[in-house]
Amino acid sequence: xxxxxxxxxxxxxxxxxxxxxxxxxxxxxxxxxxxxxxxxxxxxxxxxxxxxxxxxxxxxxxxxxxxxxxxxxxxxxxxxxxxxxxxxxxxxxxxxxxxxxxxxxxxxxxxxxxxxxxxxxxxxxxxxxxxxxxxxxxxxxxxxxxxxxxxxxxxxxxxxxxxxxxxxxxxxxxxxxxxxxxxxxxxxxxxxxxxxxxxxxxxxxxxxxxxxxxxxxxxxxxxxxxxxxxxxxxxxxxxxxxxxxxxxxxxxxxxxxxxxxxxxxxxxxxxxxxxxxxxxxxxxxxxxxxxxxxxxxxxxxxxxxxxxxxxxxxxxxxxxxxxxxxxxxxxxxxxxxxxxxxxxxxxxxxxxxxxxxxxxxxxxxxxxxxxxxxxxxxxxxxxxxxxxxxxxxxxxxxxxxxxxxxxxxxxxxxx
Amino acid sequence: xxxxxxxxxxxxxxxxxxxxxxxxxxxxxxxxxxxxxxxxxxxxxxxxxxxxxxxxxxxxxxxxxxxxxxxxxxxxxxxxxxxxxxxxxxxxxxxxxxxxxxxxxxxxxxxxxxxxxx
Numbered sequence: 001x002x003x004x005x006x007x008x009x010x011x012x013x014x015x016x017x018x019x020x021x022x023x024x025x026x027x028x029x030x031x032x033x034x035x036x037x038x039x040x041x042x043x044x045x046x047x048x049x050x051x052x053x054x055x056x057x058x059x060x061x062x063x064x065x066x067x068x069x070x071x072x073x074x075x076x077x078x079x080x081x082x083x084x085x086x087x088x089x090x091x092x093x094x095x096x097x098x099x100x101x102x103x104x105x106x107x108x109x110x111x112x113x114x115x116x117x118x119x120x121x122x123x124x125x126x127x128x129x130x131x132x133x134x135x136x137x138x139x140x141x142x143x144x145x146x147x148x149x150x151x152x153x154x155x156x157x158x159x160x161x162x163x164x165x166x167x168x169x170x171x172x173x174x175x176x177x178x179x180x181x182x183x184x185x186x187x188x189x190x191x192x193x194x195x196x197x198x199x200x201x202x203x204x205x206x207x208x209x210x211x212x213x214x215x216x217x218x219x220x221x222x223x224x225x226x227x228x229x230x231x232x233x234x235x236x237x238x239x240x241x242x243x244x245x246x247x248x249x250x251x252x253x254x255x256x257x258x259x260x261x262x263x264x265x266x267x268x269x270x271x272x273x274x275x276x277x278x279x280x281x282x283x284x285x286x287x288x289x290x291x292x293x294x295x296x297x298x299x300x301x302x303x304x305x306x307x308x309x310x311x312x313x314x315x316x317x318x319x320x321x322x323x324x325x326x327x328x329x330x331x332x333x334x335x336x337x338x339x340x341x342x343x344x345x346x347x348x349x350x351x352x353x354x355x356x357x358x359x360x361x362x363x364x365x366x367x368x369x370x371x372x373x374x375x376x377x378x379x380x381x382x383x384x385x386x387x388x389x390x391x392x393x394x395x396x397x398x399x400x401x402x403x404x405x406x407x408x409x410x411x412x413x414x415x
Numbered sequence: 416x417x418x419x420x421x422x423x424x425x426x427x428x429x430x431x432x433x434x435x436x437x438x439x440x441x442x443x444x445x446x447x448x449x450x451x452x453x454x455x456x457x458x459x460x461x462x463x464x465x466x467x468x469x470x471x472x473x474x475x476x477x478x479x480x481x482x483x484x485x486x487x488x489x490x491x492x493x494x495x496x497x498x499x500x501x502x503x504x505x506x507x508x509x510x511x512x513x514x515x516x517x518x519x520x521x522x523x524x525x526x527x528x529x530x531x532x533x
Contacts, residue, residue: 171526172526173416174505175504177505
């Protein structure tokens with residue numbers, strides 16, 4: 001066979017790997033009932049494909065071919081090991097061979113398998129860290145090194161999280177299924193939470209290797225899209241809208257030298273119009289359902305900003321109203337703080353400052369640097385320079401992030 | 416697959432209940448056991464006496480050491496258990512969520528490891 005033909009097959013296999021490997025993996029996990037066996041089978045199937053397709057050409061349905069070959073390889077492997085471990089013999093017999101077609105042919109069932117995979121990886125019996133690592137690894141196809149790099153965590157730590165998560169799935173019998181109707185609201189929450197955490201990790205970190213971090217946001221949006229496609233629940237739609245509206249401001253959020261630029265100082269012509277348009281459409285869809293929750297309301301707030309062509313055209317009245325709904329849906333001091341800033345924009349700094357001081361008086365948010373920098377900012381606008389200085393310094397003490405620290409230092413100098 | 420649902424709660428919750436509340440709550444707990452028998456989940460269930468009556472036993476270098484009190488001193492103590500047969504963890508979680516004391520304390524769901532003689 002010529003070099004060219006070989007290269008051609010390799011490119012085809014690479015492309016199929018990109019497009020289909022997660023679907024093939026999802027099906028193999030269901031058929032084999034084990035994450036590790038399935039991953040091993042997936043790689044053997046692709047290795048076999050490289051050799052066999054070079055001689056025989058591409059099969060009519062590569063995905064079906066890969067699942068079928070992967071499954072036979074796995075059964076073979078178990079049989080071989082069963083010679084040393086008799087308990088495996090039974091497993092091998094249970095897995096095959098069967099005459100019925102073991103894998104779903106139509107696309108709807110295949111999509112259902114991917115949904116099963118997402119719900120299993122984001123099972124609340126796993127720790128949030130493990131949910132994230134397992135989802136990125138299994139659903140998104142990241143390598144352990146890529147996950148470690150993105151979360152600034154040593155690779156062995158990530159590897160161990162994944163190993164532990166897989167053993168828990170096996171030992172506690174976490175089933176491979178989409179939750180029933182009654183379980184769905186709780187279970188969907190934890191899937192949305194994982195996607196949101198992945199997004200935030202990529203969005204809020206504007207230091208370090210920003211390119212990889214940006215990939216995390218893009219991956220979270222891709223996951224959000226997949227989820228909406230498979231399960232168009234209003235909150236899933238709301239979360240996707242929220243991520244798109246936040247992401248639309250990425251180019252305007254930092255200066256060329258990496259400094260943070262606040263919303264009211266951003267060059268709004270840099271905002272990504274396509275993402276805004278899509279976000280606004282999704283938010284309408286979610287709000288119309290009347291079954292929305294916190295993600296949709298946060299998206300609605302982001303949408304008010306997105307609609308304002310200039311900072312002074314922002315409808316703060318509407319934003320405060322959405323925060324009122326949000327606090328009812330999900331009471332939290334952080335949301336109260338954000339509401340306080342919106343109130344300050346609507347009614348003046350004094351009103352906002354009163355709310356923040358009430359939060360502090362309750363003992364909440366005392367260690368939260370955004371609360372102190374908001375307090376500093378409102379004090380500054382009221383001409384209370386000493387209070388402002390004290391609060392900026394407190395915020396600086398609590399902040400770890402480079403661009404945030406630079407921002408606070410600049411504000412301190414400008415007092 | 417068997418799961419042990421360990422029921423943890425703060426004993427004060429029951430101490431603070433009135434007599435009628437306690438009776439109603441006990442009846443609710445017994446009714447749930449019966450419900451689990453009907454659904455085929457039930458294997459065994461017992462409530463435990465207060466931790467005040469607990470002793471902790473250890474064998475160290477061939478000697479029995481007996482100390483007063485529960486294994487760990489925490490606010491929420493083991494107050495009872497239900498051993499169930501469930502399809503998988505999700506099924507077990509659904510069963511655990513409906514244990515009446517889940518409203519006051521927490522239920523630890525532990526898969527049973529079947530020991531086999533080799």
